[in-house]
Amino acid sequence: MEHRRVKRCYARTNKVNPTKQIVRMERRGHALRKMNRKEQGTTKSLTNRELITVASAAYEELPPTEITATYHISNSLRFPAHVSSFLAEYIHDPALRDFLPKLKEHLLGRLRGDTDQGLEYTSEQRNEIVFENDRIYKHKVIQFNYTTYDVRRKQEPLNPNSQADIYVLSSEDEEHPYWYGRLLGVFHAKVYDLAARQVNRCMAVEMQFAYVRWFRLEPTPWGFKAKRQPRLRFFDAEDPQAFGFIDPKDIVRAAHIVPAYAHGTTDSYLAGDTVARAPGDEEDWKFHYVSM
Numbered sequence: 001m002e003h004r005r006v007k008r009c010y011a012r013t014n015k016v017n018p019t020k021q022i023v024r025m026e027r028r029g030h031a032l033r034k035m036n037r038k039e040q041g042t043t044k045s046l047t048n049r050e051l052i053t054v055a056s057a058a059y060e061e062l063p064p065t066e067i068t069a070t071y072h073i074s075n076s077l078r079f080p081a082h083v084s085s086f087l088a089e090y091i092h093d094p095a096l097r098d099f100l101p102k103l104k105e106h107l108l109g110r111l112r113g114d115t116d117q118g119l120e121y122t123s124e125q126r127n128e129i130v131f132e133n134d135r136i137y138k139h140k141v142i143q144f145n146y147t148t149y150d151v152r153r154k155q156e157p158l159n160p161n162s163q164a165d166i167y168v169l170s171s172e173d174e175e176h177p178y179w180y181g182r183l184l185g186v187f188h189a190k191v192y193d194l195a196a197r198q199v200n201r202c203m204a205v206e207m208q209f210a211y212v213r214w215f216r217l218e219p220t221p222w223g224f225k226a227k228r229q230p231r232l233r234f235f236d237a238e239d240p241q242a243f244g245f246i247d248p249k250d251i252v253r254a255a256h257i258v259p260a261y262a263h264g265t266t267d268s269y270l271a272g273d274t275v276a277r278a279p280g281d282e283e284d285w286k287f288h289y290v291s292m
Contacts (some may be wrong), residue, residue, distance in 0.1 A: 006022065009021075009022045009025050009026075010022065012025065051081070051086050051090060051096075051275055052081070052096075052138065052160075052184055052185035052187075052211060052275050053138060053140075053160045053161050053184070053185055053275075054079050054138050054139060054140035054161075055161075056159075056161050058078075058079070058140060060074050060076050060078060060079070060139065060140040060141070061074060061076060062074045062141060062143065065143055065145060065155065067145065067153065069145060070144065070145060070249055071142055071143065071144045071145070071248050071249060071251070072142070072143045072144075072145075073139050073141075073142050073143075073186060073188060073208050073248065074139050074140075074141075075188070076137070076139070077137055079137060079138040079139070079140075080133075080135045080136070080137055080138075081135065081136050081137070081138055081187075082134055082135055083100060083131055083134055083135065083136055084134055087099055087100055090275075092272075093272075093273075093274050093275060093276075094237035094238070094242075094270060094272075094274065095184070095213070095237070095243055095270065095274045095275050095276035096275060098240075098243070099211075099243075101126060102243070102244055102245055103136075103209070103245055104121075104126040104129040105120070105121050105126065106209060106244070106245035106246075107129050107191055107207060107209070108121055108125060108126065108128075108129060108193075110207065110247060111129075111191070111193050111196075111205065111207075112193075125195075127194075128193060128194040128195045129191060129192070129193060129194075130191070130192040130194060131189050131190070131191060131192075132189070132190035132191070132192065132204050135189065136187045136188070136189040137187060137188050137189060138185060138186070138187055139186040139187065139188065140159060140161075140186075141157045141158065141159050141186070142157070142158050142183075142186045142210065142248055142251075143155055143156070143157045143158075144156045144157075144158070144251070144253060144254070146253055156253060156254055158183055158186075158254055160183045160184055160185055160186060161278075163182060163278060164182070164183040164254060165180065165181070165182050165183070165254065165255045165256070165257040166180070166181055166182075166183055166212070166251050166252075166253070166254055166255055167179065167180050167181075167251075167252050167253070167255040168181070168246065168250050168251055168252055169250070169252065176217050176230065178252070178255075179214065179215075180214070180215040180217075180232055180255055180257060180290065181212035181213060181214045181215060181246075182212065182213045182214075182215070182276075183210060183211075183212060184211045184212060184213055184243075184275065184276060185210065185211040186208075186210050186211075186248070187208070187209055187210070187211070188206060188207065188208040188209070189206070189207060189209075190204040190205070190206050190207075191204065191205050191206075191207050192204055192205075193205070208247075208248055209245050209246070209247065209248070210245065210246050210247075210248050210251070211243070211244075211245055212243070212244055212245070212246055213234065213242065213243055213276050214234075214235055214241055214242060214243070214244065215232040215233065215234060215235075215257070215288065216232065216233055216234070216235050216241075217230060217231075217232060218230075218231040218232060218233055218287065229289040229290055229291065229292055230289070230290040230292075231260065231287050231288070231289055231290075232257065232287065232288045232289070232290060233269070233286065233287050233288070234269045234270065234284055235269070236268075236269055236270075237269060237270040237271075242270075243276070255290065256290070256291040257288045257289070257290055257291070258288060258289050258291060259285035259287075259288055259289075260285065260286065260287035260288060260289055261285070263285070263286040263287050264285075264286055265283035265284060265285055265286065266283055266284060266286050267282065267283045267284070269284050270284060
């Protein structure tokens with residue numbers, strides 16, 4: 001009964017301007033309920049997020065990096081993921097809907113030297129890719145070696161749990177030189193290509209790969225003349241380009257991408273609880289800017 005709740009609140013006031021005090025109590029209660037719902041949602045999201053990442057508190061040894069290597073990922077087997085089981089359980093998440101077909105097509109292209117990114121494979125060809133023990137292995141960090149402007153060596157670690165944004169070179173026919181994405185997971189796996197059985201007796205090949213949620217460049221003026229930074233937004237989850245795999249060696253470096261706070265948030269790009277967002281987040285920022 002609403003009138004009873006108002007009477008209970010009135011009893012808690014000092015009877016001086018009680019209406020204002022009751023409104024404050026209501027606002028305070030609403031804020032506490034919202035915090036409680038967010039905390040409960042965080043617990044659930046953490047479980048989902050760790051499907052494709054390693055928990056922040058977990059320890060993973062990363063041996064010293066070779067100075068000639070462009071990047072470095074641990075070869076640890078501590079965090080396996082059984083491909084068939086977890087994908088079957090979370091098939092409702094749009095971020096994982098085509099995870100396995102996209103992964104197999106990515107690996108097929110690399111193993112067979114197909115450079116055409118738009119090349120599609122049949123289900124029979126995808127079935128020729130088999131993972132040893134039906135497992136892929138998750139990793140906490142990918143570390144990049146790069147040269148600073150004063151010609152010094154430095155290293156840059158990227159952790160998918162901290163919303164690590166990256167950029168890669170775009171196609172030659174595009175005006176903007178880069179594609180931008182958010183790193184969702186870093187993996188390695190031992191892969192068999194059954195079609196190569198007669199060539200190398202079907203030896204397993206260890207392959208490393210990263211799962212990315214891609215940004216789309218908005219058609220707005222940008223650059224020094226326009227006095228604006230490039231503006232991005234996420235692809236809609238139903239778009240085939242929204243999520244994909246890349247070879248870690250194709251990552252140039254981390255990107256400094258900041259939300260366009262003035263435009264607010266939305267769940268129209270990707271609705272519901274998902275591994276593609278940080279724990280507790282229910283919406284995405286509508287737009288982002290690339291720091292130049």
